[in-house]
Amino acid sequence: MAEASPRPRVLVVEDEAIVVMDLRRRLERLGYELAAVADTGEEAVRLAGVVAPDLALMDIMLAGPMDGIAAAARIRERFSVPVVFLSAHTDPETLRRAGEAVPHGYVIKPFEDRELGTALEIALYRSRMERRLAENERWMAMTLAHLGEGVVTTGPDGLVRFVNPMAEKLLARPGDEVLGRTLAEVYQTRADEDMESDDGDSLLLCRADGASLPVEQRFSDILDDRGQRLGSVVVFRDISRRREVEQALRESVVGLRRTLKETVNALTVTSETRDPFTAGHQERVSHLASALAARLGCDADTCEGIRVAGLIHDIGKIHVPSEILAKPQSLTPLEIGIVRDHSRVGYDILKDIPFPWPVARMVLEHHERMDGSGYPHGLSGEAQLQGSRILAVADVAEAMTSHRPYRAAFPLEAMLDELRDGRGVRYDAAVVDACLEVLTDGTFQF
Structure with a gap:
């Protein structure tokens, strides 16, 4: 009770x-x-x-x-x-x-x-x-009083009625110099032309001591219960520390990208030293694959991932004996099996590298075919990544138009006929169409 x-x-x-x-x-x-x-x-x-x-x-x-x-x-x-x-x-x-x-x-x-x-x-x-x-x-x-943001409010006459301690600190003005004055007199900002902001609103607060401070601000009207305006409030915060962190992050990203690029280049050189007859093959496949991705409407980040995968798609060939790679005659079934294993070996080499894209999987699947006739797993259709399907077409196009120890390069038209014949069967139809376009309209040249 x-x-x-x-x-x-x-x-x-x-x-x-x-x-x-x-x-x-x-x-x-x-x-x-x-x-x-x-x-x-x-x-x-x-x-x-x-x-x-x-x-x-x-x-x-x-x-x-x-x-x-x-x-x-x-x-x-x-x-x-x-x-x-x-x-x-x-x-x-x-x-x-x-x-x-x-x-x-x-x-x-x-x-x-x-x-x-x-x-x-x-x-x-x-x-x-x-x-x-x-x-x-x-x-x-x-x-x-303990808020980490500056707060300044004005009445219906536009004169400042309240200023909190943080606002006094950021403005470098004591409260008695702010109260009773117009907001424009005590709170002035200008564009920060040296800093690019994601929201396009990068501002510098002009302090009373002559210094400038990067700030983030919000203006709002103060309304009564009938929607009548009673005044306004501006809330602003010092983002100097955030700017420093963002700059350090940008520099770190640049450094990581440089390291990634150098690592990929080292892997490319490593694989091509084992097969001098195909030197430049991976780079040409990479350029064509990224061009196809762009033609298909992929965003810049996806195109970059496909480009990187193309640069090292044959890294697994380092396990193939040089005499097989340079053999001027047709390969035996056993030798063909060894060569075909390069996709899986490449995957094993790359799978633990923390790329921001599924590079290892694209390397594993670049010899798969839409009808399941490819290797190493006989995947078909949408079971393959789009990047893998793009690499498959780029790899075939480049390989056919390049010389090999056991054959001369095919004419361009023969390669185009192979793509047309395999369109929608062995190769992704949309990727083939994109490849035919970029190779015939002058957009891309090996």
Whole structure:
């Protein structure tokens, strides 16, 4: 069973004993608890700090130098206790002075229980709302004070009304130099022409000390519940450190790409020293394959991956004996089997290198065919990567138009006939079409 809420505690400030007795009975009936009784303003202030009441019910006319109005103002200022005035005086001057004390209610003597209860309930409700608002404002103030972003707000007149500590630091201006001025006077930026930004909004903040600071900013309007503009806010942050990290990352990527390029070149040279008769074959296949990928609409990164795979697609031939690679006669079935194994060997060499593309798999599959007649696994159709299907066509086109120890180069037209004959059967139809286009329209030459 839930516990009953504690009864609100009331400090009664009244110098007539009979009135105090009456108030005690009324408060009991209305569900309130009498926290304490004071008969002077000074005693009311003291007790407010001692008993911490939920509210004070105070007569205006009290004995001594401090009347109820002065005591109410002191209690509100020191302890934030809501005060309801209880008085028979309704003259304009008394009401004016009472209003200056900002009371939470005013009950005119004589009164009924209903009037007193209503006044106390309204006072308690107002007090709770004010306390909640004050707490929210404190939370907001603390959050803004410790925020890592600068915040500047303006009112409907365009003048700055708030600036948080981080904004003061980034602007190199104390708050008293910012408040009351236009935003354009205190917050000025210019384009950073030396830095390319992904979002095209690279800005430098012009600080009061003459320095420039790279920033990221957001502007927003402040609207009321009816959509009317109350002002604006700009939130900005120092991105100097981010710029440094991005620059270091770019330099690292450049270094990694250079290392990758040198590694691929070393692998290419290694494989071609084993087969001098096909020197340049991998490079020519690489150029044709990347041209085909571009013609097929592949993005730049995919084209680069296919180019790299083409440069080392025959790396597995380092396991083939030189006498087989340079043999001027047709190969025996055993020798053919050894040569065909170069795709798998190439895959084994490359599979653990962390390329940003599936290079090892393209090397493994570049002798597969669409109808499953290729090797080493007899893959067919879409089971092969698109890059593998592109390499297969480029490899056939280059090999047929180049001299080999056991045969002379085929004429260009014979190679084109082979592609046309195998289109959609052995070779990917779209890749064949792209190859025929680039080889006949002058786009590409070996």
